Amino acid sequence: xxxxxxxxxxxxxxxxxxxxxxxxxxxxxxxxxxxxxxxxxxxxxxxxxxxxxxxxxxxxxxxxxxxxxxxxxxxxxxxxxxxxxxxxxxxxxxxxxxxxxxxxxxxxxxxxxxxxxxxxxxxxxxxxxxxxxxxxxxxxxxxxxxxxxxxxxxxxxxxxxxxxxxxxxxxxxxxxxxxxxxxxxxxxxxxxxxxxxxxxxxxxxxxxxxxxxxxxxxxxxxxxxxxxxxxxxxxxxxxxxxxxxxxxxxxxxxxxxxxxxxxxxxxxxxxxxxxxxxxxxxxxxxxxxxxxxxxxxxxxxxxxxxxxxxxxxxxxxxxxxxxxxxxxxxxxxxxxxxxxxx
Numbered sequence: 001x002x003x004x005x006x007x008x009x010x011x012x013x014x015x016x017x018x019x020x021x022x023x024x025x026x027x028x029x030x031x032x033x034x035x036x037x038x039x040x041x042x043x044x045x046x047x048x049x050x051x052x053x054x055x056x057x058x059x060x061x062x063x064x065x066x067x068x069x070x071x072x073x074x075x076x077x078x079x080x081x082x083x084x085x086x087x088x089x090x091x092x093x094x095x096x097x098x099x100x101x102x103x104x105x106x107x108x109x110x111x112x113x114x115x116x117x118x119x120x121x122x123x124x125x126x127x128x129x130x131x132x133x134x135x136x137x138x139x140x141x142x143x144x145x146x147x148x149x150x151x152x153x154x155x156x157x158x159x160x161x162x163x164x165x166x167x168x169x170x171x172x173x174x175x176x177x178x179x180x181x182x183x184x185x186x187x188x189x190x191x192x193x194x195x196x197x198x199x200x201x202x203x204x205x206x207x208x209x210x211x212x213x214x215x216x217x218x219x220x221x222x223x224x225x226x227x228x229x230x231x232x233x234x235x236x237x238x239x240x241x242x243x244x245x246x247x248x249x250x251x252x253x254x255x256x257x258x259x260x261x262x263x264x265x266x267x268x269x270x271x272x273x274x275x276x277x278x279x280x281x282x283x284x285x286x287x288x289x290x291x292x293x294x295x296x297x298x299x300x301x302x303x304x305x306x307x308x309x310x311x312x313x314x315x316x317x318x319x320x321x322x323x324x325x326x327x328x329x330x331x332x333x334x335x336x337x338x339x340x341x342x
Contacts, residue, residue: 003160003235009254011283014049022054026338043289043311044334050262050287051179056338058262061109061328062173063182063321064252066166066245068117069144071153072224073189079217086188087120089320093186094127094135099318100184103325107332111321112137113186114169116162117244119144139165141244145193149224152240153193154247159235162244166252174259181256182264182291182328183273184321185245191296194272196225196241198298201234201275202305209298234279242276249273254280257287264324264331265290267317268299275302289331291323 020034023045027037034045048056069086084092090113092098104111114137115122121143122128128136141162145153154162173181187193199206206225210218228240238247250273256263257277265274265288277284285306293303293310294317303310311330317323 003156003163007163007251009258009281011254011257011281011287012260013283014052014286016049016052019049019052019054023048023338026054039309040334041337043331044337046286046289047262047331047335048338050260052260054338056335058180058332058335060173060176060178061180061182062178063104063109063111063184063264063324064169064173065111065113065184065186065321066248066252067113067115067186068190068243068245069119069187070189070193070243071145071147072149072192075147075149076189076192076217076220079214080189083188086118086186087122089186090115090118090136091125091127093320094131098320098322100320100322100325103322107325107328109182109325109328111135111325113320114165114248115140116165116248117141117144137169145243148193148196148241149220149227152228153242154239154244156235156239158244159239159242159247162247163251166248166250167255169248170252170255170259170261174261178261180262180264180331182266182321182324183249183252183270184266184319184324185249185269186320187243187245187269190243190245190269192221193241193243193246194269195298196221197237197246198272198275198302199225200231200237200241201272201279202301203232204301209301212297234276238276245269246273246276250276250280253277253284253288257281257284261287263288264328266321266323267292267294267319268296268302271299271302275306278306291327292317
């Protein structure tokens with residue numbers, strides 16, 4: 001199955017000279033180039049171009065969090081002792097006890113989790129069924145990926161399926177009138193998958209990118225990368241090292257740009273998905289706002305590669321779209337620059 005023949009992502013440019021002139025006039029700064037604007041003005045200007053309006057409004061803001069597990073995390077469990085298991089975090093989210101629950105409530109942005117591959121059966125979990133279809137959506141592809149040091153993480157057919165899930169979820173939100181959508185992930189050990197996926201996409205040695213990480217960890221991931229033939233094909237790289245959540249995120253980002261939605265990117269894993277999406281359609285970067293830059297070395301490398309600014313620089317967030325939920329008020333405040341005058 002050649003996925004490049006099955007998926008066609010034509011993303012329209014946001015460039016509109018007439019709208020740009022009107023927006024500059026409304027700002028009243030006397031500037032004529034986006035590069036000359038202050039940070040907040042740039043944020044508002046970019047958002048207005050995406051939403052194609054001189055009076056842009058953010059409607060039905062939503063965060064979609066794709067949840068999964070990774071086979072690579074099992075042999076590397078000693079390096080993620082401080083991470084809760086995915087099913088535990090998902091249940092905590094449904095009980096409303098995670099930081100993202102408070103952030104999303106105070107920011108007035110809804111959040112939904114999509115199970116695309118969590119290594120756990122929730123059939124006997126009351127909280128899961130109480131919120132099924134509203135706060136959590138079951139689109140499980142399998143109970144976690146394979147260990148990609150031994151096998152490709154997911155098959156081409158599985159990648160195709162989880163990409164369809166990503167597009168489906170965005171289509172559903174768009175039908176509600178949503179025009180600003182955030183993406184996050186929930187997956188224990190997802191950083192290993194993201195690191196190797198990014199290294200392959202950037203075509204850089206993982207040991208160079210992870211300088212400072214434990215040697216045992218770096219050697220294991222380096223061996224995992226060398227287990228498979230080198231490829232520059234995005235779909236092949238996603239199958240070899242990605243996860244169900246990364247595949248879904250890539251397609252979701254591309255679909256949101258097709259719908260001309262403003263896209264809010266969370267941390268390392270979603271930035272990796274954005275990098276992959278940009279390889280398939282570079283125009284998606286016109287639609288993306290990156291919520292934060294963490295101290296993860298590969299996260300920074302990805303943002304540098306994409307020439308992307310971030311709203312914040314922090315050591316890390318607690319995951320599950322928390323960075324998006326926390327920074328969304330910054331976007332709302334910036335948009336007031338173009339609010340209709342009373």
